[in-house]
Amino acid sequence: MRQKLLDRSEIMWDTGCREWKGAKNESGYGRIWSGERLVYAHRAMWECEYGSIPLGISICHQCDNPRCIEIDHLFCATHQENMRDCDVKRRRKNGAAKMRGQPSPVRGEKHGLVKITETQAREILADDRPAKDVAAQYGISVSLVYGIRNGRNWGWLKAGLEADQF
Ligand SMILES: [Zn+2]
Numbered sequence: 001m002r003q004k005l006l007d008r009s010e011i012m013w014d015t016g017c018r019e020w021k022g023a024k025n026e027s028g029y030g031r032i033w034s035g036e037r038l039v040y041a042h043r044a045m046w047e048c049e050y051g052s053i054p055l056g057i058s059i060c061h062q063c064d065n066p067r068c069i070e071i072d073h074l075f076c077a078t079h080q081e082n083m084r085d086c087d088v089k090r091r092r093k094n095g096a097a098k099m100r101g102q103p104s105p106v107r108g109e110k111h112g113l114v115k116i117t118e119t120q121a122r123e124i125l126a127d128d129r130p131a132k133d134v135a136a137q138y139g140i141s142v143s144l145v146y147g148i149r150n151g152r153n154w155g156w157l158k159a160g161l162e163a164d165q166f
Pocket residue numbers: 016017018063064065068069070073
């Protein structure tokens with residue numbers, strides 16, 4: 001299975017994503033025949049690496065690229081966490097046009113998803129260790145560390161820090 005997955009995917013050098021070149025579903029997720037049924041390519045990749053996925057666990061993308069099957073870009077979450085993540089993304093998409101150029105009314109510590117303080121977010125931004133080490137230290141998800149670093153979470157903080165440097 002692993003060889004099949006590797007053969008039918010291609011590394012994107014700009015993003016580091018390993019994009020699936022085979023069949024996809026309507027949402028863009030890769031599909032592969034396991035011998036018995038069609039399965040998600042990214043879930044198949046996860047299983048090659050870590051074994052079978054427990055019931056109720058979703059395999060999610062840190063890179064938000066549904067075609068990606070790069071093991072380093074995948075993380076597991078309960079369905080509940082995954083739904084919440086989707087919910088926030090959808091809200092952001094809907095809200096973006098309305099609130100163009102204005103700070104979000106809930107941001108940083110007041111935001112329900114954020115489990116860290118502003119001070120910690122600043123520390124995480126300044127920390128250049130691998131994301132998984134940082135995540136372990138603060139007890140947060142790796143995707144949140146990535147989120148903080150690429151400005152998806154606490155984006156205003158990152159923008160502020162960069163402005164401070166000038
Ligand atoms: Zn990726």
